[in-house]
Structures are given as C-alpha cells and as structure tokens.
Amino acid sequence: MRRFRRAISWYGKIIIKVLPFGLVKVIYKDYEQSNNGQGVIFVCNHRSASDPFLMACLPYEAIQVVNMWPFRLPILGIFARWAGYLSIREMPFEDFLEKAGKLLKEGVSMVTFPEGTRSTSKAMGQFHSSVFRLALEVRCPIVPMCISGSENIPAKGTRLLEPGKIRVYKLKRLQWADYKDLTPFTLKNKVRDSIAQHLAVVETVS
Amino acid sequence: MAQKEIIKMTNEVFEEAFEIESQKLTPEANIFNDLGLDSLDVVDLVVALQKKFGVQIRNDERVRNIRTLGDIYGFIDALGEENKLSLPREN
Numbered sequence: 001m002r003r004f005r006r007a008i009s010w011y012g013k014i015i016i017k018v019l020p021f022g023l024v025k026v027i028y029k030d031y032e033q034s035n036n037g038q039g040v041i042f043v044c045n046h047r048s049a050s051d052p053f054l055m056a057c058l059p060y061e062a063i064q065v066v067n068m069w070p071f072r073l074p075i076l077g078i079f080a081r082w083a084g085y086l087s088i089r090e091m092p093f094e095d096f097l098e099k100a101g102k103l104l105k106e107g108v109s110m111v112t113f114p115e116g117t118r119s120t121s122k123a124m125g126q127f128h129s130s131v132f133r134l135a136l137e138v139r140c141p142i143v144p145m146c147i148s149g150s151e152n153i154p155a156k157g158t159r160l161l162e163p164g165k166i167r168v169y170k171l172k173r174l175q176w177a178d179y180k181d182l183t184p185f186t187l188k189n190k191v192r193d194s195i196a197q198h199l200a201v202v203e204t205v206s
Numbered sequence: 207m208a209q210k211e212i213i214k215m216t217n218e219v220f221e222e223a224f225e226i227e228s229q230k231l232t233p234e235a236n237i238f239n240d241l242g243l244d245s246l247d248v249v250d251l252v253v254a255l256q257k258k259f260g261v262q263i264r265n266d267e268r269v270r271n272i273r274t275l276g277d278i279y280g281f282i283d284a285l286g287e288e289n290k291l292s293l294p295r296e297n
Contacts, residue, residue: 093246126238126239126242126244127242127244128244128246129244129246129247130244130246133246183223183224183225183250184246184247184250185223185224185225185242185243185247185250186224186225188242189225189242
C-alpha cells in the first residue's frame with residue numbers, strides 16, 4: 001500500500017508542478033515544520049478539483065478520505081483503492097472509525113475535506129463532523145490546512161486552468177490535549193474558524 | 207407544555223450542547239445550512255432533546271423530516287400532546 005501512496009504523491013506533484021509549469025504557481029508554507037512520523041488528520045478547505053492533488057506538497061505518508069468520485073477515475077481510482085483511500089460514503093461510520101483509526105495508529109496520516117464538496121468560491125461550507133469524531137476517538141493531532149487561490153484552477157465545469165497562484169498553508173497542529181474537552185460539533189467549528197480566519201488574513205493581504 | 211416553554215428549552219439544548227449563539231436560534235433557521243449540524247450531530251441532538259424533555263425520540267421516523275428549528279418546536283409539541291407531556295423535565 002505504501003508504494004501506491006508514494007505513486008499517487010508523485011502523480012500529484014506532476015499534476016500541480018510540472019504540467020502547469022509557468023501557468024500556475026503553487027506556494028506551500030509550513031507553519032510548524034514538524035513531522036515526527038505520527039499519523040495526523042489534515043483538515044482542508046475545499047474550493048476546486050485540484051485541491052486533492054495539492055496535498056502532494058505534504059511530506060507525509062497519507063491517504064485521503066474521499067467522497068466516492070476519485071474511485072471512479074480510470075487509473076487513479078484503482079491506485080487510490082490500492083493505496084487504502086477511504087470512501088466515507090460507502091461504509092458505515094463504525095467501519096470508518098475502525099479502518100481510519102488503525103491507519104492513524106500505524107503512522108499513516110489522513111487528508112480530509114470536511115466540507116464534503118467543493119465550495120467553488122471563497123465562502124467556506126459547513127463542516128461534517130466525522131473526522132473530528134475520529135480524532136476524539138483516536139486522540140491524534142489535527143492539522144488545519146488553508147488552500148487559497150485554487151477556486152478557478154480549474155473553475156467548476158471546466159478542465160481549463162486559469163493562470164494564477166495557489167497558496168497552501170499548513171497551520172499549527174491541535175494536540176488531543178488542546179481539544180479533548182470539546183464536543184465534535186464545537187471542535188469542527190473551532191477548526192473551521194481557524195481556517196477561515198487564516199484565509200481572511202491571507203486573502204486580504206495578497 | 208406551553209409553546210413558549212418548548213422554544214426556551216429547545217434553544218437551551220442548542221446553546222448548551224452545541225454552543226450556538228442565541229441570536230442564531232430563530233424558528234426559520236435551517237439546522238444543517240444555518241446552524242451547521244450534520245447527520246451525526248443530529249444523533250447528539252436527539253440524545254440531548256430526549257434528556258431535556260424526558261421523552262423517547264430516537265426511533266421516531268418524523269425526526270428524518272426535521273429541517274428547521276421551527277420543525278423541532280412543532281415536533282416536540284406534537285410529542286408532548288401524544289405523551290401528555292405537561293411538565294418540563296430536566297435530568
């Protein structure tokens with residue numbers, strides 16, 4: 001499975017850095033620069049179909065929690081299945097907790113887009129609570145991620161990339177001790193607010 | 207139970223269990239789009255409402271049709287009528 005995860009990561013790097021070279025610039029900023037090999041849950045805002053590929057920036061062994069559609073892609077879908085991607089809509093929540101929990105304990109991180117679907121604009125949708133319930137159960141760190149500038153790369157309904165800059169920010173992690181007393185609902189909103197606040201700052205100054 | 211009391215107690219559930227500000231708690235507020243609950247949060251909501259009102263809701267099919275806060279007020283009201291719920295109970 002590890003080999004397939006690496007293959008997907010390299011594929012993502014080609015998609016985000018090599019193919020659109022000169023047209024789209026991806027800037028990745030890590031605010032904590034820590035990777036101790038522990039499995040973490042990355043929580044990202046979601047504006048565009050390119051967002052899952054942008055996660056190739058992360059120097060982590062990771063799978064993505066997806067919403068069925070990547071499994072339908074011709075080749076990538078097969079690789080995603082072999083890499084152990086979790087299609088959250090295709091399994092009971094208890095199975096998701098068990099499978100995802102096992103992977104996190106093995107040191108495999110999880111990339112998640114709790115809005116569930118692309119917002120296609122700068123407005124962020126409401127978060128689903130599944131991954132936050134998982135974090136509370138497994139007691140793993142949560143790392144908020146901000147993606148800015150991807151909303152038209154590509155715009156919804158087209159595969160054409162508009163020239164531009166995409167910024168990906170890895171924010172400081174929340175340790176279990178920081179959030180253990182929160183309910184899943186308040187935790188998801190706390191993380192959502194931290195992403196929204198950072199995006200507001202980034203998009204005001206850039 | 208008076209409608210006013212149902213509204214007050216239901217809003218308390220949202221304020222206490224979900225930390226939602228009281229200004230957002232209007233009858234027309236959609237619990238998913240406006241208040242941000244999802245299907246798993248609804249399970250927590252049902253448990254909190256059961257505890258607050260001392261009624262059995264979990265297996266009630268009508269829960270599936272709830273979209274707004276007003277729907278919840280109406281549902282609790284109907285439940286109260288069916289169960290002759292006269293006094294608010296808090297466990």
